[in-house]
Amino acid sequence: MRRISLSRYLIEEQREKGRIDADLRLLIEVVARACQRISIAIGKGELGGVLGEAGSDNVQGEAQKKLDVLANEILLEANEWGGHLAAMASEEMEEPYPIPSRFPKGGYLLLFDPLDGSSNIDVNISVGTIFSVLRRPEGATNPDEADFLQAGSEQVVAGYALYGPTTTLALTLGNGVALFTLDREQGAFILTGENLTIPPDTREFAINVSNQRHWEAPMQRYVDDLLAGKEGPRGKDFNMRWVASMVADVHRILTRGGVFMYPLDARITQQGGKLRLLYEANPMAFIVEQAGGAASDGHQRILDIQPQRLHQRIPVVLGSKNEVETIVAYHRAD
Numbered sequence: 001m002r003r004i005s006l007s008r009y010l011i012e013e014q015r016e017k018g019r020i021d022a023d024l025r026l027l028i029e030v031v032a033r034a035c036q037r038i039s040i041a042i043g044k045g046e047l048g049g050v051l052g053e054a055g056s057d058n059v060q061g062e063a064q065k066k067l068d069v070l071a072n073e074i075l076l077e078a079n080e081w082g083g084h085l086a087a088m089a090s091e092e093m094e095e096p097y098p099i100p101s102r103f104p105k106g107g108y109l110l111l112f113d114p115l116d117g118s119s120n121i122d123v124n125i126s127v128g129t130i131f132s133v134l135r136r137p138e139g140a141t142n143p144d145e146a147d148f149l150q151a152g153s154e155q156v157v158a159g160y161a162l163y164g165p166t167t168t169l170a171l172t173l174g175n176g177v178a179l180f181t182l183d184r185e186q187g188a189f190i191l192t193g194e195n196l197t198i199p200p201d202t203r204e205f206a207i208n209v210s211n212q213r214h215w216e217a218p219m220q221r222y223v224d225d226l227l228a229g230k231e232g233p234r235g236k237d238f239n240m241r242w243v244a245s246m247v248a249d250v251h252r253i254l255t256r257g258g259v260f261m262y263p264l265d266a267r268i269t270q271q272g273g274k275l276r277l278l279y280e281a282n283p284m285a286f287i288v289e290q291a292g293g294a295a296s297d298g299h300q301r302i303l304d305i306q307p308q309r310l311h312q313r314i315p316v317v318l319g320s321k322n323e324v325e326t327i328v329a330y331h332r333a334d
């Protein structure tokens, strides 16, 4: 079997297929290397002193874990000097991070959720990193918040690393989704899947049902109908999974189908939802669509939403296409 490393895959994408330029190739390589470092830190767990609270809050008022802070620093440090970026934005930082003036600047913007699934860190359950790449708008030499407010359909690259029993990297350059597995001995990501495809139909859903009483009526009705199984209006039994790490739940869907939902909740109406549009919903929506799935906020395609704020949150429904369409139909009927 041909062993294709991420580096070789990217060089072929650049040289033979002309899909990416040298800066984008460097950017993806650097992010992947940062994810390897994060994977190593997570693997050390208690022995590396990386578990527990950092003792600070992020911009969303959430208590930061040591690993939230560490993963953020690793990504910033790895990406600031290569000359491929104009600025970065992170779930963990209030303002965009400008490239320090001592380094050259490039034509791309990088956005990330450095550590997704924070509540799972201390209990040794899979967590991840999610990233998204946009073009720097023309003339934006020192990009500010407004320059990051681009619809998800403008993303040029999106991906995630999943730190599970194995560390995997899912990547889309806008032409399907490829999957890489970290070879820990070699220190390299190796191609282990191409053109990942999410089956259009499913019998598996992922949602935090403990919030049911706070959801809007269409979502309550939909989940009631799933739980009614064979005897209910759907006429079939459904299985449920909820890792509480979006990366892990989305990865399962990419592997065997399913639908993932984090709906609006009466307690968080003000903030618009739980998940972040720019760091979580958009990159995952891009990946899922590239694998033949769909992603909606219940009413419209996530990738069409024009962001208003850097840390905007939205409801998320994504996964198997026909099931996402069914959920949208429940919302339409309301």
Ligand SMILES: O=P(O)(O)OC[C@H]1O[C@](O)(COP(=O)(O)O)[C@@H](O)[C@@H]1O
Residues within 6 Å of the ligand: 091, 113, 115, 116, 117, 118, 119, 208, 244, 245, 246, 247, 262
């Ligand atoms: O704890 P809950 O309410 O089930 O929420 C779980 C969701 O929150 C998240 O952990 C939010 O992401 P962060 O850990 O990056 O804040 C998602 O990964 C996950 O799907």
Ligand SMILES: [Mg+2]
Residues within 6 Å of the ligand: 113, 115, 116, 117, 246, 280
């Ligand atoms: Mg997250």
Ligand SMILES: [Mg+2]
Residues within 6 Å of the ligand: 068, 091, 113, 114, 115, 116, 117, 118
């Ligand atoms: Mg996070």
